[in-house]
Amino acid sequence: MLITSLTNPTIKMLRALRQRKARDEQGRYLIEGIRLVGEAIQCGAPLEMIIVAPDLLTSSFAHELVEHYIAGGGRVLTVSAEVLGSLASKEHPQGIIGVGRARYTPLADLVAGVNGWVALVDVADPGNLGTILRTADGAGFSGVILIGSTVDPFDPAAVRASMGALFSQQIARAGWDELLAWRQARSLPVIGSSDRGTVDYRTATYPRPLILVLGSERQGLSDEQLAACDTVVRIPMRGRSDSLNLAVAAGILMYEITRDT
CATH class of the missing domain: 3.40.1280.10 (SPOUT methyltransferase, trefoil knot domain)
Structure with missing residues (x-):
């Protein structure tokens, strides 16, 4: 299912993660870009899901990354380019954003x-x-x-x-x-x-x-x-x-x- 609405409840919750208050409340944060999402997966960082905009995801490495993540039981949320752009903090996003779970070591x-x-x-x-x-x-x-x-x-x-x-x-x-x-x-x-x-x-x-x-x-x-x-x-x-x-x-x-x- 492709999410195209900017007012989708899940998207609104994810967009709020650009603010610290929401990150603290939800215990989640956003990871933008192919390289950083790849590093998170390779390091075994706790991820809740990956958000993908198919129209923006042109890198073959990124596609392999998503397939690897799905094969490991990971959840993927598919959205339009406009929706993904509304989540990104920088212009010209690469088509992939991870949702990480914040983790501190005592x-x-x-x-x-x-x-x-x-x-x-x-x-x-x-x-x-x-x-x-x-x-x-x-x-x-x-x-x-x-x-x-x-x-x-x-x-x-x-x-x-x-x-x-x-x-x-x-x-x-x-x-x-x-x-x-x-x-x-x-x-x-x-x-x-x-x-x-x-x-x-x-x-x-x-x-x-x-x-x-x-x-x-x-x-x-x-x-x-x-x-x-x-x-x-x-x-x-x-x-x-x-x-x-x-x-x-x-x-x-x-x-x-x-x-x-």
Whole structure:
């Protein structure tokens, strides 16, 4: 059955997932595009269904992807190009959107890896969060811990920027005090980053696994949070700029921490 009505009840519920309130209420989110849907399937991410617009789906790989998903018992919702366009956050959609089920890993269930985790405190930009997820995956970190009011990792911009790392990285949510208690129980070192840090990031010692803590784009880490870190590193600035983009800084630090691996 081809859905062509923009007012179809199912479509209206799915369209609402472009807003965080609906994602939180429904526990679902949208995955746009052939590559990301393919990554979700290959990583075994929990999917509720795939939405397909036959008139837009011209890629042979995409058709094979849909057939593979159906063969595995997956549900496919067929819609018109107009309906799919109303669900997409970007122009010129590729004809396929996945509906994922949001999944967080409790702190107690996080699996230890060689390098550790990145903890983000009150990070506001979904693009930064998605990019950090992607870099954490590339650098061999186990996952990302979202502290306080850090943005939704299932925001369309975060999903897109993660380039599939959202489906392979462990993601936890916690309060600051919860993080400290978990860190103490596991005897994990905490490395903070701040322009007030006294240690050049290139000369610091990084015992692993560790927790790399990064603060918000505007405020950084508070005095209390910096005091809880075992080491606070800084990235020297040599030009007129007084800071780096958060995701860029995170990438520099993650690769420095793992430089000898």
